[in-house]
Structure formats: C-alpha cells, structure tokens
Amino acid sequence: MSLPRIAVLISGSGTNLQAIIDAVRERQFEAEICAVISNRPDVKGLERAEAVGIETRVVDHKAFTSRELFDAEMIRVIDGYAPDLVVLAGFMRILTPDFVRRYEGRMLNIHPSLLPKYRGLHTHQRALEAGDSEHGVTVHFVTEELDGGPLAIQAVVPVLNDDDEATLAKRVQAQEHIIYPLAVKWFVEGRLQMINGTACLDGQPLPAEGCQLHMDR
Ligand code: GRF
DSSP: OOOOEEEEEESSOOHHHHHHHHHHHTTSSOOEEEEEEESSTTOHHHHHHHHTTOOEEEOOGGGOSSHHHHHHHHHHHHHTTOOSEEEESSOOOOOOHHHHHHHTTSEEEEESSSTTSSOSSOHHHHHHHTTOSEEEEEEEEOOSSTTOSOEEEEEEEEOOTTOOHHHHHHHHHHHHHHHHHHHHHHHHTTOEEEETTEEEETTEEOOTTOEEEEOOO
C-alpha cells in the first residue's frame, strides 16, 4: 500500500517542518513528505528538507503579477505531487479562494494564538499587551476565512509575569512542535477529518476550541 503523501508549504526557518520530518523519520506515523515548497528562495526550511533528501521547489511570489497567478502556479506544482495532505508550516502568503477550495478538508495550518483570539500577526505581543494569563497555539483546517477554519488542536501555555515577546514565543513554539506532528498523525491515520465544516476526531465533532491540551510550562 502506498503511504499517505504530505506536501509542506513554507516561507522561512521551517522548525515546524523539522518537527514533522522528525516524526516521520521516527515512524510516529506512516507517511511520506513528498515535497517541500517555498515561496522564498534560500530559506532554512529548504535546507532542512534537502538534508534528508526530500524534494524541494521554490515558487517565488515576486515573479508573479497577481495573487491569482501565483496561486495557480502553486496549484500546478502541488498537484504534480498528488498530496493527500497540504501542511502550511509558516507559509506567509494570503491564499485565494480558489486555492483554499481546492484543498479544503485536506489542508492544515498552524497559528501562534488561541484562535479565535489574535488572528493575523504579532500574536505574542498582543497577548502580552492584553494582559492574558494564558496563550498558545492552534492547528486548524484552512477555509476561506483567514485563520478562521475549524480548530483541530490547541496547546495552552501560561503567560508568566516576567515574560517578554521572546520568552513567550519560545514557550509557544515548543508546543507547536508537539501539536503539529500530532495533528498530521491523526489526519494521515484517518482520525482527524473536516466533516460539513466541523473538525472531527474519530468521527465525533470536536469542541469549537478543538482538542485542547493544557501545558503547565
Ligand atoms: C510559527 O510560529 C507558526 O505558528 C506560524 O509561523 C511560524 C513558522 O515557524 N504560522 P517555522 O518556519 O516553522 O519555524
């Protein structure tokens, strides 16, 4: 039987990509990363993939005159690998509706906040400024609403009194590298699905916040 195929889209350092590469190599689940596709050349994430022999592609958004043309090329490249799952791992482009619809139900994203709080950028700073006692990270299915699709897993971490943006980001990122491989595992094992716009685990709808994991540090 052929393994489930995962295409990972990146724009940068690729620490989440690395966590998924490691999980596959440690056989935490049976799957193949068939391609790593970046919209930026020369990023660390591409090196991480090349270091373990994963095929890489660059589709430089700067070479396209519109978002639609860029996304059309992305679709052409992605579909060339026939992935079962598309993983956005720090892919910093806003996607067109056509792109999202094409992979709906088989595209995941990770966002560094407890969605629906703090969509968009600078999430750690915003959580600090709001005086939140908890912060975290969310893996969700991608729908047309930016950072708005059904939530699969959330890791909740405490905000400590002496936190600054860097310490809080570090605490959140440690959890990213746990929950993203877990979400991918559940998906490729057929346990995590999007059914009628709802994230389901083992056929049961998850609560709005997804499967929430509380981390004490
Ligand atoms: C992560 O913080 C993720 O939550 C956000 O982009 C960042 C990607 O980091 N979507 P990396 O490239 O995986 O290191």
